[in-house]
Amino acid sequence: MRFLVFLLLTGAASLATAGELRDLRLWDSPEGTRVVLELSGSTAHKVFALENPSRIVIDLPGTTGVRLANKAAGKGAVEHVRAAQREEGLRIVLDMRKSIEPRAFLLDPADQYGYRLVLDLAGAGDEGAAPAAPPVKAEAWEPKPIVVAIDAGHGGEDPGAIGHGGLFEKDVALTLARKLAALVNAEPGFRAVLTRDGDYYLELRERVKRARKAQADLFVSVHANALKDRNMRGSAVYVVSARGATSEHARWLAQKENAADLVGGVGLHGKDDELAAVLIDLSQASTMEASFDVGARMLKSLGRVNTLQRAQVQQAGFMVLKAPDIPSVLVETAFITNAEEERLLRDPKGQDRIARSLFDGIKGYFESYRPREQRPADSPSPRLQKVRAPSGDGVRAIAD
Template identity: 40%
Template sequence: MQAAQVKDIRVGQQPGSTRLVFELDSSVDHRMFPLSNPDRVVLDINDTDISQDVVASLSALSSDALLRVRYAKRDSGMRFVLDLNKKVKAKTTKLAASGGYGPRILVELDYGVQSSSAPTVVKSLASISDEKRDIVVVIDPGHGGKDPGALGQYKVREKDIVLSIGRELAKRLNAKPGIKAVMTRSTDVYLQLRDRSRVAREANADLMISIHADAFTKSSARGASVWALSLSGKTSEMGRWLAQQEQSADLVGGISLDDKDQLLAEVLLDMSMNSTIQMSLDIGKEVLGEMRGVAKLHKNSVQQAGFVVLKSPDIPSILIETGFVSNKTEAKNLSSLTYRRKLASSIAKGVEDFFVSNPPDGTYIAWQKTQKGGYTYTVSKGDTLSEIARKNGVSLDSLRSANTLRNDVIWIGQKLSIPAS
């Protein structure tokens, strides 16, 4: 029997109580009991394992009542020890998968109401309730492991470049309240195309971003581009070539995807995919607009082609070609960590701008926009006051009024109050 995985641990604080949510990828049994001298609560979860990403986040888990969270492997499961700052009444509740989350174990630590102030979130801006979930963006650095991808000038390898950009992109998206980045690979490992899509589906992704950096037969070919799925078969010569390159990656592992029922089903999609494709195009447009300030573009609009990795029927997906390593100038750019960070920042801003304007129902960002008094927006490079008003769904006059602005002059890093729309 394969062990369940602890996918995430979130902490929220309310007046007089702390709540921890242990999110799993499958339902398993658990037990909890308190200990004293010192005060702590022990949670044993059966037939479970934990990823290093979740382990790395444990140090950030704390609240008024919670000092820290420790863990240890115990038989076939995991033991979590919640060290406490004060005496509490502890109870657990098993929650079924819903609202974009997997099965969960809710641990409540009650210690009496301390004040009448509004609840505040300590660790994750995703609410314990399903009404304030994070927007999940799956980042897929192409190739990896035994598949190096394109090889180019200055001995650069596609798999290394896109992994670096993917990590930087994840870092920036995770810094945005209400957005959670999940990577299909965070190390130099090989993944088949269908496994990349599986990661997105298991993460209940709102968006999948596949990152590549190809080579072309002509060294003069250059420019970054953004791609969405095409079902019509109408695509450019470059699009057909890139799709062939992307789909041939699985042959490196000696496995053909041609006879797989799941992929066949995805290829035979009907008109119901049109809304997903349109959303992909809209997100791609925002991302391409931001990338324009960093990279030379191959095309000024989002392109479409039949990439297998984009063929999720209900997950908006874009593929970003960050440049051509067969071109000397672009190989040099992509070899620079500074350039890769700028590129990742531009992609992140495009994604953030789209979801701030179009947050999925039930997410923290959607909830944030409904709150009285609105929320805060940080001005970034390239922003204008009118564009900020448009993206946040408010009038220019109300934005000026909320921030007592006499004109439309703004500066990078300025905090603007976005009024409730």
């Protein structure tokens, strides 16, 4: 039987000692099929293809795991997966739907992943899958209403900071949120959603959950700052820190089997860990860029109303900023513990000026970035899809 050897990687003899196959995952995409073998350690391996019928063979010397391998189901270009334990080690055979040249590479441990042997089988999707939807004409993409989720900080039994004149942060935050919502709703093509519209407490994740349920294009959390030093003053705008984004990335990946979890409109349910991680990374990168953009505009507008604590957007691990697919900012409108700024926060005219400055920043951002929705030209009542494309070259959209 004729065969072609496509890749042979051999390591030191010590690498061929007993190892274990810990997981075998397959996922399919328009570009091809990927097979991921998670291993207990680095190992010598051999990958080659056989013809008539088309098969790809993976030999893992000194490795066990036949039962786990035989549980894997075929997907995409791979029709079946079967394995056998041999004297030399584990042999895995991929029965292919057609002949494909494999590309194999070994990845070192990274974050929550161990050693992984990855096979990319490019250029073959699942022949049994439903046909792809026809392309949508350019004119079928139309502007969508811009949804701004406005979150009044604290509430109920959580008063937040309290000014020396008796002003509660929870009260002024709700007042400012309502004023901002009124400005948003008065603008054609905009719609505001308040996470809370009364004096009650909401869990932090519930605030983000409500924004995501409303398919918000922006999340703005309104607060007032506080410090023992009564001389401290100034407005500030925050976006999520790198550490906060990393921790949320891990949480989403751990909970990806929750069918309600989406990033950028794409469900994570049933996705391979590697694909889910890529989806989250792309969404977070786009979201972080957008958050800095709108945050900088809002900070500049606030500077016309009040002193700025810092001239740059700051970063922190606030829970409400961690949605990986919604640009999110937290605004510390002023120091409630500063007598002058407490008067600004209490004064209805001062509140109007703050709300207007926040809206000016929001509106300026959406003048540069306008969400669009997909409407098939031949459908009178389409299923709308929110699309957020990261800027920059070389970034491709990933969809279900």
